[in-house]
Amino acid sequence: MNKTVLLGALALCAFSFVARADDAPLRIGIEASYPPFSMKTPEGEISGFDYDIGNALCEEMKIKCTWVVQEFDGMIPSLKVRKVDAVLSSMSITEDRLKSVDFSKKYYHTPGKFAMKAGNVINDPLVDLKGKRVGVQRSSTYDRFATQKLETAGVVVVRYSTQSEAFLDLVSGRLDATLADIIYTDESFIKTPLGQGYALVGPDINDPAFFGRGAGIAVRKGDKANADRLSAAIDAIRANGKYEQVMTKYFTYDIYGQR
Known part of the structure; x- marks a missing residue:
């Protein structure tokens, strides 16, 4: 060749x-x-x-x-x-x-949002959730936000493998609130039979330092x-x-x- x-x-x-x-x-x-x-x-x-x-x-x-x-x-x-x-x-x-x-x-x-029993009001999560138990999905951006912002303000952060586990614990009374994507929370919890009596509460959570673009x-x-x-x-x-x-x-x- x-x-x-x-x-x-x-x-x-x-x-x-x-x-x-x-x-x-x-x-x-x-x-x-x-x-x-x-x-x-x-x-x-x-x-x-x-x-x-x-x-x-x-x-x-x-x-x-x-x-x-x-x-x-x-x-x-x-x-x-x-x-x-x-x-x-x-x-x-x-x-x-x-x-x-x-x-x-x-x-x-899309932004994040807290879910709690209907009737609750959150003006400042760092103040109003102090001492409360808030669930987040482990390794999510909400976990990072909760660790650096909520936990340091005295909020008790509870981490879950899936967000659906956090919703179950919220309904069972083991949590006071949970933080996740607003659409996911609304479609997969608030609008379902499990989420009856619960509501999206407080300001949108969308700090670019944590939630990017x-x-x-x-x-x-x-x-x-x-x-x-x-x-x-x-x-x-x-x-x-x-x-x-x-x-x-x-x-x-x-x-x-x-x-």
């Missing part, structure tokens, strides 16, 4: 390797216990806004996606050890997380290729109407937030 043919063969092999890498399935981590963003149907299938948005993005990028269900606090570790290639599970883009992972652009942005798709640190193509796909499905189709399936209002 002459030198020209050899170089050509090597180049073709390199191109084929890149093509195969680009076409490889994208393994996406999701919690599947955070309705209406992610949950399982009675048949055990994954569903929800996050899941449908992820599938729309994969269709736009023309790649196959496989979903890996796990608890939220294991998402970033799984990303680091390459168990998954991306995390699409309502993960807020924060400066703290950006030290460990990279993100696509946001795909939605919305929920994005996490990728490994330095994985600019996936971050960029996911961001481009988010722009594309917002432009072609697929984002709105998914959003209106779950919500009656725009959850994307300010541009």
Whole structure:
């Protein structure tokens, strides 16, 4: 084999390797216990806004996606050890997380809110909740906010693997309040039979120092290729109407937030 043919063969092999890498399935981590963003149907299938948005993005990028269900606090570790290639599970883009992972652009942005028995009033959470027991989901942005703001003000912070566990303890009287995303709390608790007699209370909790600039798709640190193509796909499905189709399936209002 002459030198020209050899170089050509090597180049073709390199191109084929890149093509195969680009076409490889994208393994996406999701919690599947955070309705209406992610949950399982009675048949055990994954569903929800996050899941449908992820599938729309994969269709736009023309790649196959496989979903890996796990608890939220294991998402970033799984990303680091390459168990998954991306995390699409309502993960807020924060400066703290950006030290460990990279993100696509946001795909939605909503504030947090306290849930308590109806009739309670919160003007200043740091004052009005002092000595009270407040539940948050472990490793969430609400956990970080509660640790640095509420706990130091004398609030007793109780951490849970899932937010649904916190709702159960609120109803059973083991908590005075819980803090989570306003949409999740409203749709998955307040509007359900379990949440009868409870209400969203107090100011919106959306300090950018803790809650960043919305929920994005996490990728490994330095994985600019996936971050960029996911961001481009988010722009594309917002432009072609697929984002709105998914959003209106779950919500009656725009959850994307300010541009």
